[in-house]
Amino acid sequence: xxxxxxxxxxxxxxxxxxxxxxxxxxxxxxxxxxxxxxxxxxxxxxxxxxxxxxxxxxxxxxxxxxxxxxxxxxxxxxxxxxxxxxxxxxxxxxxxxxxxxxxxxxxxxxxxxxxxxxxxxxxxxxxxxxxxxxxxxxxxxxxxxxxxxxxxxxxxxxxxxxxxxxxxxxxxxxxxxxxxxxxxxxxxxxxxxxxxxxxxxxxxxxxxxxxxxxxxxxxxxxxxxxxxxxxxxxxxxxxxxxxxxxxxxxxxxxxxxxxxxxxxxxxxxxxxxxxxxxxxxxxxxxxxxxxxxxxxxxxxxxxxxxxxxxxxxxxxxxxxxxxxxxxxxxxxxxxxxxxxxxxxxxxxxxxxxxxxxxxxxxxxxxxxxxxxxxxxxxxxxxxxxxxxxxxxxxxxxxxxxxxxxxxxxxxxxxxxxxxxxxxxxxxxxxxxxxxxxxxxxxxxxxxxxxxxxxxxxxxxxxxxxxxxxxxxxxxxxxxxxxxxxxxxx
Amino acid sequence: xxxxxxxxxxxxxxxxxxxxxxxxxxxxxxxxxxxxxxxxxxxxxxxxxxxxxxxxxxxxxxxxxxxxxxxxxxxxxxxxxxxxxxxxxxxxxxxxxx
Numbered sequence: 001x002x003x004x005x006x007x008x009x010x011x012x013x014x015x016x017x018x019x020x021x022x023x024x025x026x027x028x029x030x031x032x033x034x035x036x037x038x039x040x041x042x043x044x045x046x047x048x049x050x051x052x053x054x055x056x057x058x059x060x061x062x063x064x065x066x067x068x069x070x071x072x073x074x075x076x077x078x079x080x081x082x083x084x085x086x087x088x089x090x091x092x093x094x095x096x097x098x099x100x101x102x103x104x105x106x107x108x109x110x111x112x113x114x115x116x117x118x119x120x121x122x123x124x125x126x127x128x129x130x131x132x133x134x135x136x137x138x139x140x141x142x143x144x145x146x147x148x149x150x151x152x153x154x155x156x157x158x159x160x161x162x163x164x165x166x167x168x169x170x171x172x173x174x175x176x177x178x179x180x181x182x183x184x185x186x187x188x189x190x191x192x193x194x195x196x197x198x199x200x201x202x203x204x205x206x207x208x209x210x211x212x213x214x215x216x217x218x219x220x221x222x223x224x225x226x227x228x229x230x231x232x233x234x235x236x237x238x239x240x241x242x243x244x245x246x247x248x249x250x251x252x253x254x255x256x257x258x259x260x261x262x263x264x265x266x267x268x269x270x271x272x273x274x275x276x277x278x279x280x281x282x283x284x285x286x287x288x289x290x291x292x293x294x295x296x297x298x299x300x301x302x303x304x305x306x307x308x309x310x311x312x313x314x315x316x317x318x319x320x321x322x323x324x325x326x327x328x329x330x331x332x333x334x335x336x337x338x339x340x341x342x343x344x345x346x347x348x349x350x351x352x353x354x355x356x357x358x359x360x361x362x363x364x365x366x367x368x369x370x371x372x373x374x375x376x377x378x379x380x381x382x383x384x385x386x387x388x389x390x391x392x393x394x395x396x397x398x399x400x401x402x403x404x405x406x407x408x409x410x411x412x413x414x415x416x417x418x419x420x421x422x423x424x425x426x427x428x429x430x431x432x433x434x435x436x437x438x439x440x441x442x443x444x445x446x447x448x449x450x451x452x453x454x455x456x457x458x459x460x461x462x463x464x465x466x467x468x469x470x471x472x473x474x475x476x477x478x479x480x481x482x483x484x485x486x487x488x489x
Numbered sequence: 490x491x492x493x494x495x496x497x498x499x500x501x502x503x504x505x506x507x508x509x510x511x512x513x514x515x516x517x518x519x520x521x522x523x524x525x526x527x528x529x530x531x532x533x534x535x536x537x538x539x540x541x542x543x544x545x546x547x548x549x550x551x552x553x554x555x556x557x558x559x560x561x562x563x564x565x566x567x568x569x570x571x572x573x574x575x576x577x578x579x580x581x582x583x584x585x586x587x
Binding site for chain 1: 503506529533552556568
């Protein structure tokens with residue numbers, strides 16, 4: 001089996017003829033199929049399509065194809081990103097076996113770089129959740145302990161990378177949905193700057209917060225994939241005209257003299273003591289590696305969850321109005337009148353968390369409440385952005401925990417929405433401010449569950465985050481593997 | 490302000506979601522708790538603050554988003570209707586409106 005290898009190793013094995021794309025993809029498919037009974041990470045495995053594409057790659061004579069940076073690399077895609085020919089259920093009954101008629105721009109770019117999509121991964125319904133328990137198609141299980149959640153909402157992609165099924169996967173991050181499952185599954189996970197890559201073909205949840213993100217087992221692999229998918233797209237007016245740097249180039253630079261901000265106030269109440277110790281251990285490691293640690297204040301960060309759950313639900317209530325049983329997906333039967341059909345379709349098609357958020361969003365936007373909630377939240381969002389801007393004037397990046405606890409038990413928080421929302425306390429600020437954030441694995445708890453720290457940087461500072469992450473993983477490699485992991489040849 | 494059952498019923502109607510009596514009983518207290526939590530924002534004086542227009546960066550705001558007004562290829566009728574629950578004669582068919 002070759003799939004646990006890094007992209008770079010795969011490239012050298014393929015170019016030297018030691019393996020073939022077909023062999024790599026077959027081992028990835030086999031692992032996906034073999035583990036899915038235990039993990040439920042995939043909603044669709046495209047054995048036929050992936051094997052066919054691998055054969056085409058192997059038989060292609062074109063010289064330029066051999067130079068493709070992701071040639072033959074198996075990837076997994078969250079089921080809220082459109083891949084032509086495959087389903088896009090978003091973990092929801094209301095889309096069910098919807099098959100989008102086009103590729104997302106990030107998918108076009110992955111395919112253009114030679115990647116092979118092996119399947120669509122399970123997620124919380126419409127990316128709303130922090131545990132994957134909100135999928136209409138069952139919870140994803142954490143490869144480190146199948147009694148526990150993988151985090152969410154991109155839990156299937158995180159689990160697929162953690163279990164060695166694929167080296168890299170795509171997810172989406174609206175309030176932490178890439179970084180938090182990355183932390184809980186012990187992999188790297190990046191949410192890029194708002195506007196760094198295209199959302200064309202990403203099913204919208206909260207449009208001022210959503211970004212496509214990348215999972216990998218090293219900072220290098222994440223950087224390679226970002227380099228492929230990043231950049232301006234005429235199909236998405238929110239993508240910014242900012243040059244895409246050579247991320248690989250940045251990785252090898254040492255971090256001496258970089259200034260790392262430590263927001264100590266975020267290390268207090270509610271943070272698991274083992275997570276605190278592990279993240280502060282990483283802070284010490286950075287000091288030893290030559291970074292300068294600077295205390296910073298983010299006085300309004302404590303309001304982030306409140307701001308987030310107003311803005312995200314308001315935008316979701318508007319974005320999810322399109323699921324009405326008319327143009328695609330599920331339609332309720334026995335509704336002889338139009339409005340009744342809308343109501344029954346949405347009643348039967350959406351799960352409880354999605355309904356709760358649509359209702360909340362409708363409430364905060366409804367007549368008489370707009371100023372009190374939505375406008376107020378957007379004003380406090382400005383304060384949070386100002387906090388970030390001020391702090392980044394004094395440092396190159398911040399370091400925080402990614403998740404307040406390691407992976408929790410399935411069912412542990414399922415009946416308490418507010419407790420579940422508080423899982424996102426460290427991650428939502430990046431989406432509100434629009435800045436990039438990355439989870440870096442930094443050890444295991446006493447119960448053998450992964451712990452990660454989060455790096456946050458100013459706009460367009462992905463290179464700095466990769467450089468910091470790479471320096472850490474080089475000095476302190478995270479070599480532990482979960483009990484469920486594809487074995488290597 | 491406290492959320493009443495009548496508020497929840499009104500919101501469900503606005504959101505076009507039919508709600509059973511059991512769901513109303515579950516969602517009511519949950520929404521009240523969340524709204525109560527987000528009302529902590531009232532402790533902040535925001536009278537002199539501009540609302541944030543989104544996560545847009547200065548570079549993003551400067552990016553030219555318009556293109557020449559030219560006809561471009563689109564999905565086409567067959568593809569656009571292929572996933573519809575009830576297509577008919579090149580249209581999306583819905584139950585009677587009136």
